[in-house]
Amino acid sequence: xxxxxxxxxCFNEETTxxxxxERVLDIQDDELSIELIIVDDASEDDSFSIAxxxxxxxxxxVVLHHEINLGKGAxxxxxxKMATGDFVAVQDADLEYDPVDLKKxxxxxxxxxxxxxxxxxxxxxxxxxxxxxxxxxGNRFLTLLSNMFTDLNLTDMETCYKVxxxxxxxxxxxxxxxxxxxxxxxxxIAHKRLRIFEAxxxxxxRTYEEGKxxxxxxxxxxxxxxxxxxxxxxxxxxxxxxxxxxxxxxxIANLGVFLSLHSAGISPVFSIPxxxxxxxxxxxxxxxxxxxxxxxxxxxSTEIFLFLILVSSLCVFDYIITTSLLSVSVKPLNAKLTxxxxxxxxxxxxxRFLIFPEPESGSWKPQIGKKD
Numbered sequence: 001x002x003x004x005x006x007x008x009x010c011f012n013e014e015t016t017x018x019x020x021x022e023r024v025l026d027i028q029d030d031e032l033s034i035e036l037i038i039v040d041d042a043s044e045d046d047s048f049s050i051a052x053x054x055x056x057x058x059x060x061x062v063v064l065h066h067e068i069n070l071g072k073g074a075x076x077x078x079x080x081k082m083a084t085g086d087f088v089a090v091q092d093a094d095l096e097y098d099p100v101d102l103k104k105x106x107x108x109x110x111x112x113x114x115x116x117x118x119x120x121x122x123x124x125x126x127x128x129x130x131x132x133x134x135x136x137x138g139n140r141f142l143t144l145l146s147n148m149f150t151d152l153n154l155t156d157m158e159t160c161y162k163v164x165x166x167x168x169x170x171x172x173x174x175x176x177x178x179x180x181x182x183x184x185x186x187x188x189i190a191h192k193r194l195r196i197f198e199a200x201x202x203x204x205x206r207t208y209e210e211g212k213x214x215x216x217x218x219x220x221x222x223x224x225x226x227x228x229x230x231x232x233x234x235x236x237x238x239x240x241x242x243x244x245x246x247x248x249x250x251x252i253a254n255l256g257v258f259l260s261l262h263s264a265g266i267s268p269v270f271s272i273p274x275x276x277x278x279x280x281x282x283x284x285x286x287x288x289x290x291x292x293x294x295x296x297x298x299x300x301s302t303e304i305f306l307f308l309i310l311v312s313s314l315c316v317f318d319y320i321i322t323t324s325l326l327s328v329s330v331k332p333l334n335a336k337l338t339x340x341x342x343x344x345x346x347x348x349x350x351x352r353f354l355i356f357p358e359p360e361s362g363s364w365k366p367q368i369g370k371k372d
Contacts, residue, residue, distance in 0.1 A: 004102070005035040005166065007079030012094035014045040016246055021054050021061065024091060024099045028060075032103065038093075039075040042285045047093075073181035077174045088170075089163040097160055101201040105163045108197050115168050115194040118154065119161030123200035132205075142222050146183055149230035149238060150190035154198060158182050158222070161201055168194060179218040180225040188231035192277050215253045224290075231291045234360065239291065243348045246286040252277035255333075262332055272319050280311045283347070292356035297362045302349045303355060310350040314343050 004023055010017060021036065028034050038046040038061065048065060055063045064078055080088060087109050089102055101119055108114035121128065122140075143157040162185065172192075176184045189196060231242050253277045261271035286306060288294040295303060318339045325335035 001031060001033055002087070002106070003033045003035060003085035004106060005027045005037060005083035005085030006073055006085065006099075006102070007035065007076055007088065008093050008238055009037045009075030010038055010040060010043060010047050010051065010093045011069060011072075012043050012045045012047060014043070014047045014050055016095045016166075017047055017050050017093050017261065018054060020091070020093045020095055020099075023095075024102075025058060027099050027103055032106075033059050035083065036061045037064065037079040037082055038062070039079045040066065040077045041071065042066045042069040043261055045144075057202070071175040071176075071178035073174060073178055073184070076181060080169050080174070080264050083166055083170070085166060087163055088166050090160055092160045096204055097105070098202050101199075102163065105161060105201070105219050108199075109163060109165060113195065114197040115165050116189050117163050117197040117199060118156065118197045119159050119163075119201035120156040121155070121159060121201060121203040122155045123198060127202050127204070129204045138219055138353050142183065142226065145223070146186055146226050146230070147232050149226060150187060152186070152196065154186070154196075156198070157186050161203075164189075168192075171176075173333070176221075176225060178221065180221045183222050183225040184229050187233075188225070190230075215273040228290055232293045232356075236277060238351070239352065240348055241293050243287075243351070244344070246283060246291060247344045247347055249286060250279040250283035251344070253282050254340060255336055258336055261333065268323060268326065273315055276318050277311070278313045280315075287356065292351065294356075297357050298355075306355050310347075310355060314346060314350070317346070318343055 008017075008020065008024075013020075017038075021038070024036055025034055036058070036249055038051045038054070040051055040063065042065075048063075051061075051063045055061045059366050062082065064082065066075065076090060086343060089105070091097065091099060091102070097119070105117050105119055139156065139158050143154055143349050146152075146157045147154055159182075161299070168189070172185065172188050174181060174184065226241060231239060234242075256275075257278050258275035261274060262268070298306065321339035321342060322335045326332065330338075
């Protein structure tokens with residue numbers, strides 16, 4: 001008999017939790033048993049007490065609890081660690097998704113045709129509640145952006161219904177605490193080159209009045225997560241586009257500091273390198289936060305040493321170009337923009353191939369046992 005562990009992250013779902021659990025347990029049959037793990041994420045209503053009551057009624061149910069609210073991703077991380085089934089699925093407690101669809105989703109896993117299967121709200125011809133147009137467009141945009149970076153052709157990256165072989169999901173380190181889990185997990189399964197399938201599912205979305213929680217800040221976080229967890233694996237042209245943003249942000253800081261010091265009468269001998277150094281620090285922080293993997297090939301000391309060499313070289317380059325243009329009466333703004341633009345490509349090449357080189361295999365593995 002196949003065993004499916006279903007993790008339900010729960011926060012303030014007292015009105016739907018019991019009904020959700022009953023529907024999930026109803027999908028059991030002679031060929032499928034259910035392990036149901038409810039993770040109460042510090043609910044402020046009666047969700048936890050309801051969950052504990054359900055646990056006493058059903059031996060299949062295990063209830064875990066967070067003392068403070070951490071978010072959906074954190075609740076799933078807790079639940080996944082406790083799963084013992086052959087397969088592991090996510091089920092929201094709000095009844096937007098029909099557990100009956102899970103039986104269809106796990107079949108490719110049972111047949112060993114897939115390692116992960118996602119339920120798509122946009123492939124199905126089944127029943128769908130008609131709601132928010134801009135949410136729909138946001139989901140489509142995020143899926144498109146995710147596909148560009150992962151090289152997958154998913155139709156619904158943000159779907160709740162994701163079903164995994166247990167060894168797959170328990171082998172992934174989940175970092176996101178909130179709804180950023182969705183783009184993060186898609187990125188990480190894509191990088192593992194797993195067999196990923198999609199299948200259409202029904203969807204009964206709910207309104208904010210009915211308890212929908214995801215908001216615009218989660219959409220912004222999803223954008224960050226798509227880039228953060230994919231950029232270091234992306235093709236060079238996509239990496240360069242991300243670096244244009246990083247370099248552009250640092251360039252604005254460079255320009256702002258330089259113009260401020262210059263307008264205050266500070267000599268270019270001081271104002272130019274000062275502005276450049278401040279921008280370089282910002283650039284490094286953004287590189288390791290968004291684009292490149294930190295300490296992939298070098299330990300921290302070597303990485304910083306190489307970074308300082310590159311920055312020093314580009315600082316000299318920046319100084320020579322800027323002062324040369326100033327000496328022929330080019331306006332300070334134009335002089336600095338020219339030097340910054342010329343340095344942008346050199347910055348990317350130096351960082352990508354010298355400071356943050358990707359391993360030969362193309363897949364990142366953290367260094368173990370090396371000291372900074």
